[in-house]
Amino acid sequence: MKKILIACAGALLFCASCNDLLDVEPKGTLSEGQISSAENAEGLVTAAYAALGNDWYTTPNSLWPYGNVRADDAYKGGRDAGDIQGFHFLETFTNIRPEIGEIDGMWYQLYSAIRRSNDALRIIEKLPEAEYPQKKVRQGELRFLRGHFYFTLKTLYNRIPYIDEQAPVEEYENITNVEFTSDELWDKIAQDFEFAAENLPATQPQVGRADQIAAYAYLAKTRLYQAYQQNDQHRVVNINQQRLQQVIAAADKVIASNHGLEPDFANNFMAGTFENGREAIFAVQYSTGDGIVRDFGFGKANGRVNYGDMLSAPQGLGCCDFQKPSQNLVNAYRTTEAGVPQFDTFNESNVDIGQQTVDPRLDHTVARVGNPWKYDATKIFDNTWSRTPQIYGYYNSLKENVSPNDPGYVNADPFRANTKARIVLRYADVLLFKAEALIELGRQDEALPIINQIRTRAANSTSRLRHGSGAPLANYNVKPYEPGVNITWNQENARKALRFERRLEMAMEGSRFFDLVRWGVAEQVMNDYLNKEKTRREFLQEGRFTAGKHEYLPIPQNQIFWSENRYEQNPNY
Numbered sequence: 001m002k003k004i005l006i007a008c009a010g011a012l013l014f015c016a017s018c019n020d021l022l023d024v025e026p027k028g029t030l031s032e033g034q035i036s037s038a039e040n041a042e043g044l045v046t047a048a049y050a051a052l053g054n055d056w057y058t059t060p061n062s063l064w065p066y067g068n069v070r071a072d073d074a075y076k077g078g079r080d081a082g083d084i085q086g087f088h089f090l091e092t093f094t095n096i097r098p099e100i101g102e103i104d105g106m107w108y109q110l111y112s113a114i115r116r117s118n119d120a121l122r123i124i125e126k127l128p129e130a131e132y133p134q135k136k137v138r139q140g141e142l143r144f145l146r147g148h149f150y151f152t153l154k155t156l157y158n159r160i161p162y163i164d165e166q167a168p169v170e171e172y173e174n175i176t177n178v179e180f181t182s183d184e185l186w187d188k189i190a191q192d193f194e195f196a197a198e199n200l201p202a203t204q205p206q207v208g209r210a211d212q213i214a215a216y217a218y219l220a221k222t223r224l225y226q227a228y229q230q231n232d233q234h235r236v237v238n239i240n241q242q243r244l245q246q247v248i249a250a251a252d253k254v255i256a257s258n259h260g261l262e263p264d265f266a267n268n269f270m271a272g273t274f275e276n277g278r279e280a281i282f283a284v285q286y287s288t289g290d291g292i293v294r295d296f297g298f299g300k301a302n303g304r305v306n307y308g309d310m311l312s313a314p315q316g317l318g319c320c321d322f323q324k325p326s327q328n329l330v331n332a333y334r335t336t337e338a339g340v341p342q343f344d345t346f347n348e349s350n351v352d353i354g355q356q357t358v359d360p361r362l363d364h365t366v367a368r369v370g371n372p373w374k375y376d377a378t379k380i381f382d383n384t385w386s387r388t389p390q391i392y393g394y395y396n397s398l399k400e401n402v403s404p405n406d407p408g409y410v411n412a413d414p415f416r417a418n419t420k421a422r423i424v425l426r427y428a429d430v431l432l433f434k435a436e437a438l439i440e441l442g443r444q445d446e447a448l449p450i451i452n453q454i455r456t457r458a459a460n461s462t463s464r465l466r467h468g469s470g471a472p473l474a475n476y477n478v479k480p481y482e483p484g485v486n487i488t489w490n491q492e493n494a495r496k497a498l499r500f501e502r503r504l505e506m507a508m509e510g511s512r513f514f515d516l517v518r519w520g521v522a523e524q525v526m527n528d529y530l531n532k533e534k535t536r537r538e539f540l541q542e543g544r545f546t547a548g549k550h551e552y553l554p555i556p557q558n559q560i561f562w563s564e565n566r567y568e569q570n571p572n573y
Contacts, residue, residue: 038127038131038134041120041123041127044119044124045120045138047116047120048113048120048141048145049141049145049208050304051113051116051117051145051149052284053285053304053307054109054113055109055308056105056307056308057307057309057311057322058084059105060307060308061308062309062400062422062510063156063510064308064309064312064323064508064510065091065102066510066513066553067510067511067513068323068509068512069090069323070090070091070513071516071526072329072529073325073328073329073503073512074323074326074329074397075091075325075537075539076090076322076323077321077323077324077392078311078320078321078322078387079388083322084102086100086101086103087102088539092530093526093543093545093550094542096573097557098555098556098557098569099558103553104556104559106156106553107156107555107559108559110149110153111149111153113145114146114149117142117143117149117165118146118163118165118167119165120138120142121139121142121143121164121165122165122166124138124139125165136199137199139199140195140196140198140199140210141196141200141209141210143195143196144192144193144200144210145210146192147192147196148424150188150189150192151222154185154186156552157555158552158570159178159552159555159568159570160185161175161563161567162179162180162185163175164188173563175566176563176566176568177555177563177567178568182229182230183229186222186225186226187226189222190222190226193215193216193218193219193222194215194219196214196218197212197219197253200214203258208421210282213254213259213281214425216251217250217251217281217282217429217430218425220246220250220254220430220433221425221430221433223243223244223247224244224433224518226240226243227239227244228240228519228520230520232571233547234551235520235548236518236519239440244437244440245441247434248434248437248438251431251434254427254430255431255434259279259281259427260278260279260427261431261453261454262277262278264457264460264461264464265361265364265461266375268280269398269420271402271407271408271419271420272406278427279423279426279427280423280426281424281425281426281427281429282423282425283422283424284422286303286305286408286420286422287304287305287419288302288304288408288419290302292304294307302410305410305412306417306418306419306420307412307417309401309417310417310418311323312397312401313415313416314373314381314385314386315384315386315387316381316386317404317416318413318416319415319416320387320415321385321388321396323397324392325395325397325507325508326533328529329503329507329508330350330362330366330395331347331349331351332346332500332504332507333358333359333361333362333504334356334359335356335357335358335359335477336357336486337357337477338479338485338486339357339459339478339479340478340479340487341497341500341504343496343497343500347532353368353475356475357475357476357477358475358477359476359477359478359504360458360459360461360462360465360474361505361507362474363465363473363474364398364461364465365398365507366395366396366398367381367395367398368394369382369394371467371473373385373403374398374403374406375403377468379403379404379405381396391537391538392537398508399509400420402418406420428457428505428506429506431450431453431454432450432451432502434447435498436498436502439491439494439498444489444490444494444495447494447498448489448494451498451501452480452481454501454505455478455480455501459479462476481497499515517551522550522551523547526545526550530544548571549571549573553570555567555569555573
């Protein structure tokens with residue numbers, strides 16, 4: 001009996017010791033009570049910004065698997081269909097399951113970023129402005145960042161839980177993903193950008209910080225997406241005219257700013273002194289040699305480089321040949337003798353670039369065999385640069401890549417990364433937001449000069465598109481739209497022109513699939529694309545888009561488990 005009592009006493013002491021240990025604050029962390037100075041608050045804001053670049057090649061914040069590969073712009077690429085198989089399922093719309101790791105990873109990553117913004121907002125609110133003069137500005141930045149992350153979540157998953165800084169952390173799991181309607185969620189997101197626009201300066205002293213113009217640009221984008229009202233099966237049932245007016249009002253704030261189109265389209269996608277140019281309204285900043293080392297098991301990279309896009313470098317530079325432009329995209333750049341796109345017939349046959357004319361944006365967007373790589377005449381892109389051309393072809397993506405001669409090029413063996421800033425919103429995007437709203441309001445004549453600004457800039461962007469000999473890479477021919485000459489400018493044709501222009505201008509920048517869903521044409525466009533591409537690419541044989549399902553990703557099963565089944569799954573999953 002005595003031995004049992006001693007054993008019990010020892011057990012009680014052991015348990016007491018465990019409880020004491022659990023009450024100790026974790027090392028290397030700060031509790032909210034410890035953060036009481038402006039300096040601490042600045043660190044929290046920096047941490048929220050850092051979430052923009054805290055991604056990985058399986059969870060890229062550039063959204064290339066979700067906006068490009070899931071659309072008609074790109075093939076997954078890589079070794080074969082089994083190389084990051086989850087992305088293959090996305091591009092074929094087959095076997096998309098709530099338990100796919102990449103889908104869960106994106107959700108977790110984005111909500112982790114929102115948590116940073118919320119924590120910072122809650123703590124900063126307690127600091128007196130007298131002690132923290134930048135309080136309102138930093139709150140504006142944090143709400144901008146939160147709006148950005150929620151916008152991404154909304155376009156990916158549609159039905160999402162909305163959590164702000166007022167919600168206690170212990171209540172997170174009790175918040176459902178159906179508390180708010182779709183329209184109410186868009187309003188929540190828009191309110192963050194409205195607050196940011198009211199409290200941010202027109203310009204910021206530090207590159208990379210959100211400013212008032214970026215907030216207006218994102219507000220225009222949010223109201224545009226909100227305007228296309230969907231039913232429970234994701235069909236567009238109404239285009240809200242009031243929201244379209246709000247798009248125009250916000251876009252006009254941007255147009256009246258110091259931002260504008262770069263004289264050469266190429267400038268937007270070059271490194272060094274071209275980064276954060278006049279067209280870049282908001283961009284994610286990267287760096288190297290900053291003392292940060294990331295070890296990913298089979299290699300290391302020094303610095304906060306662009307990990308999300310590092311698989312897109314061609315095999316000829318070392319690895320890994322993902323995100324390969326589709327033949328459909330290349331064909332879309334073909335132009336008529338009048339210098340305009342072939343809206344309805346562009347994909348009936350493959351473009352013959354030696355014999356036909358093309359829009360110069362093709363060679364700023366797509367690497368073709370025989371051309372200089374990223375305007376570098378010492379690096380010629382050839383057949384050997386493609387990893388498995390028998391599966392994915394010979395094209396490669398250019399916009400996010402740099403030349404290996406660039407100082408920001410990083411050999412993160414076996415991957416290839418870079419430090420070039422990644423533009424989230426650019427001026428041309430905002431021009432197209434306004435033009436789209438005008439067209440849907442029946443004011444297509446006002447949209448014409450806006451679209452033509454972009455086409456004129458494209459026509460003037462050929463100086464870098466030359467071989468070492470000085471010969472042009474292709475026969476370029478792109479002209480503004482002239483009603484009665486090369487187009488009949490009614491609402492129907494203006495809508496076609498606008499949607500085609502968005503594709504040519506924004507290709508491979510992560511927005512194409514979301515455009516198709518917003519317009520309510522994803523089923524038609526994607527099944528037309530897949531049916532034609534099946535004759536070109538064996539890996540797409542099983543591809544089929546299902547309306548009322550594939551417009552959005554499933555709610556990750558891990559998150560449903562975490563919420564104890566409070567989250568409702570998206571339709572038809």
